[in-house]
Amino acid sequence: MAVRVNWRQSVAFTGTVVKYLAVAMLVPLAIGLLYGEDVVVFLFSIGIAVVIGLALERLDDDPQLGAREALLFVALAWGAVALVGAVPYVIAGYGTESTLRYPVNALFESMSGFTTTGATVLGAISLERHSHALLMWRQLTQWLGGMGIIVLMVAILPEAAVNGAQLIESEAPGPELQKLTPKIAETARLLWLFYLGFTALYVAILIGLHYAGMAPNMDVYNAVAHGFTTLPTGGFSPQADSIAAFSPAVQWVVIPFMLIAGMNFALFYLLVQDDYVEFLRDRELQAYLGANAGMIVILWGFLFTGSAPPLELGGVTEGALENSLRQATFQVASLLNSTGYATSDFAQWGTTAQGLLLFAMFIGGSAGSTGGGVKVVRWLVVIKAIRRQLFTTAHPNAIKPVRLGGHVVDEEVIRAIYGFTLLYLLTFGVATVLILLDAGRVGLEMTTLEAVSASLATLGNIGPGFGFLGPFGSYLDFPATSKLLMVFLMWIGRLEIIPVFVMFTGAFWNE
Template sequence: MSVRVDWRQSVAFTGSVLKYIAVAMLIPLTISLIYREDIVVFLASMAITVAIGVGLEQLNDDTDLGPREALLLVGLSWGAVAIVGAIPYLIAGYGTESTLRYPVNALFESTSGFTTTGATVLGEISTEKHSHAIMMWRQLTQWLGGMGIIVLMVAILPEAAVNGAQLIESEAPGPELQKLTPKIAETARLLWLFYLSFTVLLAVLLIALHYLGFAPNMDIYNAVAHAFSTLPTGGFSPQADSIAAFSPAVQWVIIPFILIAGTNFALFYFLTQGNYGAFVRNREFQVYLGANIGLTVILAGLLFTGSAPVLELGGTTEGAIENSLRQAAFQIASLLNSTGYATSDFAQWGTTAQALLLFAMFIGGSAGSTGGGVKIIRWLVVFKGIHRQLVTTAHPSAIKPVRFGDSVIDEDVIKAIYGFTLLYLLTFGISTVLIMFDASRVGMELTLLEGLSASLATIGNIGPGFGFLGPFGSYLSFPRTSKLLMIFLMWVGRLEIIPVFVLFTGAFWTE
């Protein structure tokens, strides 16, 4: 059987994507010029990235991308940007004691950034140990990956818009693409405009808090850095204590932006059109908001009564209404949609509180958001499908379609959601076993909860886990084989498994 995929065109377009990643490096290069740190690192990184991109473009055979070529392009692009994203880490770490001087660690950090996972192997996190430019590059990789690199390419490159719908569907989180305008390129521009606007707004508000005296250590650098990782639900921070390093005022300001990041960005388009009903009546948004509020109330109760006390950062919560509510609201919002920020070391909380947080990790954000996880809309369809099965078992002659609001869900979509959910849980389970086995192989002490959270935190693009993988912990101590597995999990998790796994089937490559 002959190969029926024009891989050359997919690889050539991947080269074009890499050239724009080189352009993005101008931001950390500017930071390096301001602070006079690592200037050569980013000049060299840009030159290498451009050279790789131009070299790959030479494979261009001037044909349009078909559906399979689009799938291949998406998978290749996300793998390639992680590889070139590791170049600044490797160059900056060469000849130093930085953990990022090792290729696997550098690739782990880069993949974690672009996939907005937020898991780190950095070791010591500070602008004293690592340059301001390197730390800003970590933040920027998350922002680039949040709304989607391919969505950005469709927005700015005419040749990408030819098959833009297929490209975005392969990259965008959620079971289906919501087309807002007749032209897919216009839809891509709108999504990025909303994303950029919220990022700028958060940065401005954080800077304002600083100058008003409510956030002494939230300077312009920190404001921009945290805006870059909040909207993509990333979780990286140039501060070792994450958001716990800042005042309660900063934490309250960031909470609504985390919720915004986990909301379907298409709904904001309806707001701009004056269609407020489409926003508030959206069933997925209602469940998303309800899950956040409900879990926050439960966790706040546990914190307030002392059932899950904050032992270290964050201060005492027992009997403290504001602190209990703030800690609960922040951590539920952060973990439910896979942001991974922290205002306290929840790895030190009680078992009940940790079980509640683990449950929140499984939920995920909305389709069309920057949040990770399974996604709320999929869980809704799964539960509705289970309910239908129970009804039709009791009443075999009954015809009961699965409805979502006023719409009937197509049976093919239902089957695809079942398939995704099963494959997600299966991959999560097998990966947990492999991580536990690999830890045992090298004599590493790893509890079952830590193994479960390591697998879930990477495939769900969440970042922190439990035990030593808590919000102020690190994945550095894992063996390289486990890190390579987690790099794969972050990659497939960001692209929602199917677009990656299909590349490994014979049916994809042959007629």
């Protein structure tokens, strides 16, 4: 059969993305010049990115991408930025005791950054060994990946805007693309403006807390660093103790911004248009906020009463009203939308509390948000479709469409959501078994809960798991084969599985 996909076009567009990644590296280069650290590392990395990008661009100069070329381009672009993004880690770690000097570890950290997963191979000691510049690059990768690298390209590059709708639909989280304006490039710019605006506001508040004496160690560097990882629901922190390193005032400020990051950014366009009623009537938003509120109340009850032993729950003292409420609110908001920050070691909490948090990890953020996971809207459709099936079983002659927010959900969309959810759960289950088998192969002691959380945390782009993968733990002890599997899980999880898996079928490549 003849090959239908023009892979040269896709690879050439990938070269453009890699070339512009060098522009992003100017930020850590500036930090390096400021602190006198790792300047050469980023000069070399910028040079490598430019050379690779220009070389790939020469493969084709046709700006028109078909539907299949667009899918291939998006998948390749995310893989390429992770590979090139790992270069500074390897160069900076070469000849040192850093775990990042090993290419597999560097690739793991880079893919975790760009996909906003937040899983890390760096422990507390490893973090201290790295420069301000390298750690800021680590933070910046999450900010670039949060709203989407391809969305950014569509917003700023005319040649990408030609195929913008196809590209964004392949990259954007959720079952459908919501256009805010007739031109897709304008929609991309609006989404990035909202994203940038919330990031700037968040950083300004953190800096304000610092100068008001309410956050002594939240200096400008830390404020910017956490600004780069909160709105993208990333979870990386230059501090080994994550958000637990900062005052309760900082922790309370982080919570609403994590919740905002898990909302559909297209909804904020309604606020700009003064359409507050339609904003509040959005069914997915109601479900997302309701799920957060309900789980916060339940977890707070466990922590406050001490009904989920031990009594000293990883930093939460039984009977401490503000402490237990803050910890419950923070961890639910962090894990439900896949941010992955932590204010206490929930890996040390009782099994009841851990079970609730594991359930939260399955839910995910909203479609069109920066959050990971299955997404709230998919669960809503699945639940309504199951209810419809039960009803029509009892009433075979009834015609009962699935409605969401007063609108009928197309049957093709329902089938697509069923297919995605089943494939997501199947991939999660198979990956869990493979992780357990690989751990047994090398003699790594691991419980089933730890393997489950490792699979879910990487596929759902969540980050921390349970046991030694807890919020202050690390993925370093996994064998290289498991790390590469998890790199794959992070990659397909960010692109919502199907756009990647379809490329492994013969129907994609052939007439």
